[in-house]
Amino acid sequence: MHHKVLIPLYDAEVAPRFDLASEAVIVTLDQQRKKLEEKLVVLPQVSAEKLCHLILTEGVTTVICCGIEEEYYQYLVWKRIEVFDSIIGMWEEALKRYANAKLSPGDIVDHTTDQGGNQ
Amino acid sequence: MKSNKPKITALFDQSVPFDTILDEIPIGVVILDKDRRIAHTNKAVSALTGYSPQEARGVMCHNIIRSRICLKKCPVLRLKEDSEPICEHTDLINRGRELVQVRITFAPITSGSGELIGYLETLEDIRALQNRTSQDMHGFRFSEMIGKGPQMEKVFQMLPLLAQNDSSVLITGETGTGKDLTAEAIHKASNRARGPFIKINCGALPETLLESELFGHQKGAFTDAKENKPGRFRLAHNGSLYLTEIGDLPLSLQVKLLTFLDDRVVFPLGSTKGFEVNVRIIAGTNQNLERMVENGSFRKDLLFRLNVVRITLPPLREREDDIVLLIDHFLNTFAEKFGKKIEGFDRQTLYFLNNYHFPGNVRELRNIVEYAVNVSQDSRIGIESLPTYLMEPDHLSTMPTPVSGVSDQGASPLAAREATTVQVTGSTWAQTEKQMIINALVKTGGKKQKTADLLGWGRSTLWRKMKQYGI
Numbered sequence: 001m002h003h004k005v006l007i008p009l010y011d012a013e014v015a016p017r018f019d020l021a022s023e024a025v026i027v028t029l030d031q032q033r034k035k036l037e038e039k040l041v042v043l044p045q046v047s048a049e050k051l052c053h054l055i056l057t058e059g060v061t062t063v064i065c066c067g068i069e070e071e072y073y074q075y076l077v078w079k080r081i082e083v084f085d086s087i088i089g090m091w092e093e094a095l096k097r098y099a100n101a102k103l104s105p106g107d108i109v110d111h112t113t114d115q116g117g118n119q
Numbered sequence: 120m121k122s123n124k125p126k127i128t129a130l131f132d133q134s135v136p137f138d139t140i141l142d143e144i145p146i147g148v149v150i151l152d153k154d155r156r157i158a159h160t161n162k163a164v165s166a167l168t169g170y171s172p173q174e175a176r177g178v179m180c181h182n183i184i185r186s187r188i189c190l191k192k193c194p195v196l197r198l199k200e201d202s203e204p205i206c207e208h209t210d211l212i213n214r215g216r217e218l219v220q221v222r223i224t225f226a227p228i229t230s231g232s233g234e235l236i237g238y239l240e241t242l243e244d245i246r247a248l249q250n251r252t253s254q255d256m257h258g259f260r261f262s263e264m265i266g267k268g269p270q271m272e273k274v275f276q277m278l279p280l281l282a283q284n285d286s287s288v289l290i291t292g293e294t295g296t297g298k299d300l301t302a303e304a305i306h307k308a309s310n311r312a313r314g315p316f317i318k319i320n321c322g323a324l325p326e327t328l329l330e331s332e333l334f335g336h337q338k339g340a341f342t343d344a345k346e347n348k349p350g351r352f353r354l355a356h357n358g359s360l361y362l363t364e365i366g367d368l369p370l371s372l373q374v375k376l377l378t379f380l381d382d383r384v385v386f387p388l389g390s391t392k393g394f395e396v397n398v399r400i401i402a403g404t405n406q407n408l409e410r411m412v413e414n415g416s417f418r419k420d421l422l423f424r425l426n427v428v429r430i431t432l433p434p435l436r437e438r439e440d441d442i443v444l445l446i447d448h449f450l451n452t453f454a455e456k457f458g459k460k461i462e463g464f465d466r467q468t469l470y471f472l473n474n475y476h477f478p479g480n481v482r483e484l485r486n487i488v489e490y491a492v493n494v495s496q497d498s499r500i501g502i503e504s505l506p507t508y509l510m511e512p513d514h515l516s517t518m519p520t521p522v523s524g525v526s527d528q529g530a531s532p533l534a535a536r537e538a539t540t541v542q543v544t545g546s547t548w549a550q551t552e553k554q555m556i557i558n559a560l561v562k563t564g565g566k567k568q569k570t571a572d573l574l575g576w577g578r579s580t581l582w583r584k585m586k587q588y589g590i
Binding site: 010013015016017018019020066067068069070073085086088089106108 | 185190191216
């Protein structure tokens with residue numbers, strides 16, 4: 001079974017807020033969690049509802065995000081989506097840890113890289 | 120083993136760990152380095168965000184604080200060495216997945232030589248404050264204001280809406296109608312409630328002093344300016360400035376206020392350097408500003424700028440439903456304050472107060488009740504405990520007297536109000552009372568018991584007064 005992972009982005013970082021992310025990356029991994037496909041999605045407007053809708057329509061199985069409200073977290077879990085929340089750091093590093101089955105909710109994956117990210 | 124914890128060494132005999140002091144501060148304190156990475160946080164931040172100082176250290180601020188403002192328009196990027204603190208209301212999502220409303224203040228940290236070396240953020244959880252705002256409006260009150268009539272209900276409905284934005288507010292109304300309370304209520308219900316509420320009376324100071332008081336001055340700007348003075352505008356930074364008696368503001372200062380309303384920058388007297396100030400202006404007056412504009416004593420453009428939102432407070436004489444409510448409120452307040460066991464006013468006094476025209480509005484009513492509670496020696500306050508000026512002909516000239524439509528319950532204030540009004544011109548209280556007795560006797564067909572009931576007296580009081588007035 002393929003894994004489809006969505007990570008809301010804030011430049012190269014996992015977006016600090018799920019509800020304020022203006023873009024997201026959707027990565028498809030094979031059964032051995034090797035990257036098959038990577039797609040960047042620019043969201044027409046920032047909204048937790050819209051992002052949840054995208055997650056469901058795209059058939060995402062895993063969400064890696066940082067701050068997310070309980071309401072949306074529970075909704076995604078109820079929809080049988082695996083959610084790793086409070087992940088701080090660069091999204092590629094977070095994905096790498098996920099692929100190696102070393103990612104846990106609340107991980108600060110890489111904070112030494114200088115990344116302001118403010119627009 | 121040597122501890123790496125930063126210490127404060129110069130303040131006390133012994134060095135004190137920096138975090139022990141910081142942890143005692145009840146609001147969240149975040150110290151950022153020049154690159155906006157977290158250098159230190161206190162306990163309150165841990166409680167708010169769910170991250171300990173150790174976990175947060177070295178992480179970019181927006182990943183720990185996660186506030187809306189951080190991601191949309193980071194205020195820290197606007198801060199320079201000499202910037203005033205910036206205050207923003209926003210929300211954050213913490214590690215516990217809670218959305219928390221917060222007030223964040225951002226300030227620069229400079230070295231001894233004035234070089235920017237970091238930033239200080241303070242975070243206040245304002246959830247409790249917002250709950251209080253909704254609690255403020257209950258029953259017949261909003262904050263400290265009381266009323267149940269349609270006019271006040273309209274004002275109470277408007278206030279929470281006005282409080283949520285930063286538009287300038289102009290409060291008009293006769294003296295004693297509650298302009299100051301309204302201004303304070305707006306401030307308290309707004310997002311600026313934790314900030315200062317500074318009030319200044321524009322009519323209380325001479326022009327030159329007022330300018331220095333409002334805008335501040337630079338050391339040496341004039342003979343007595345021995346040190347820099349920030350001025351009320353800068354003191355009200357991140358809060359509200361209430362300019363009472365705005366109609367008395369001299370024309371030269373009106374221009375300066377106008378400039379401030381346009382640019383939001385204050386220039387202290389004698390200084391060429393301006394200070395950006397984030398202040399909400401609330402102005403109040405009992406004067407007719409439109410007429411003053413016609414006379415040329417108030418600037419039209421300033422009126423337009425202040426008149427963004429206008430609240431007109433009704434005079435007490437138009438708030439018929441509120442008089443009894445206010446009487447009861449002030450009576451309870453003062454009886455408790457002075458430790459007196461007072462049940463209320465007798466029916467005659469209530470009738471009198473209910474029909475008085477209150478030129479001084481709520482303030483006058485408050486003073487009357489305070490006086491009566493002080494003076495009264497009975498559990499029911501009688502007419503003799505009211506201030507004597509109320510019995511003078513000028514004050515009685517518009518008093519109505521009950522002659523018809525009054526039943527046995529007619530002495531209750533609201534029913535009594537329905538009585539036909541008879542103008543008693545140029546009379547004293549004795550004459551008014553005599554007229555009241557005659558009218559009541561006419562109404563009841565001369566039946567003394569009914570007359571006494573109607574007037575709220577005992578039969579013997581009526582008999583004594585009839586004898587006194589020769590009826």
